[in-house]
Amino acid sequence: MHSADPSPVHDPDQDQDQDQDQDQDQDQDQDHSDDQDHSDDHEDDHDDHDDHDQRQPDMVRFRAFSSVKPLVPPLNFAIVAPGVYRSGYPGKKNFPFLNKLGLKSILYLCPEPYVGDNAQFIGDQTLSLLHFPIHGNKEPFTHIPAATLRAALVALLDSRNHPLLIHCNKGKHRTGCLVGCLRKIQKWTVTSIFDEYQRFAGTKARILDQQFIEMFDTRELVYLLEHRPQWL
Secondary structure, eight states: OOOOOOOOOOOHHHHHHHHHHHHHHHHHHHHHHHHHHHHHHHHHHHHHHHHHHHHHHHHHHHHHHHTSOOOOOOTTOEEEETTEEEESOOOGGGHHHHHHHTOSEEEEOOSSOOOHHHHHHHHHTTOEEEEOOOOOOBTTTBOOOHHHHHHHHHHHTOGGGOSEEEEOSSSSSHHHHHHHHHHHHTTOOHHHHHHHHHHHHGGGOOHHHHHHHHHOOGGGOOOOGGGSOTTO
């Protein structure tokens, strides 16, 4: 008669050791998880810092551009020749633009005196004001005096006055006549002269202005050859 196998003896100490081993494994897993979370947090912080660094230059550039004031040219501004410009009556908002031109003189064709902000501007910039008072051509009795326009041309053709800005009120009629007569001295065709005049005068073009330009006699003009501009 065979005897049965003895049942395994339960060892309480062994169970305790196993429980301790499991607790240690769980602690290690938790520590590893905490370390991983901390590493992820650090990477997130680093990414946020990188994003901030990437955005920072754009913000700086935006502030730099937004602080730059736009340069506004006067009405009907254009280049006539090297060192010679034309426009309508400039206002205070146009002064920063005019400063960039490095002007030495302003050739002014209106009969009214230079006053207010404009007078202060030429004083602050130590510009020479070449004032030739002219009333525009208007029917029936108002005509540009040829002698005054010739005197303005003599000042215009003296390179010692350059860079120079020519202007009247709108930069269309009196300025257009002066520039048109200059073009005759430069041997432009009448068609080209009138095309340029009409680009500025538009629908306000005056037949009297065009007649004045066509009839202007350049042979009566006397100016200093030694000071004439190189482009003439």
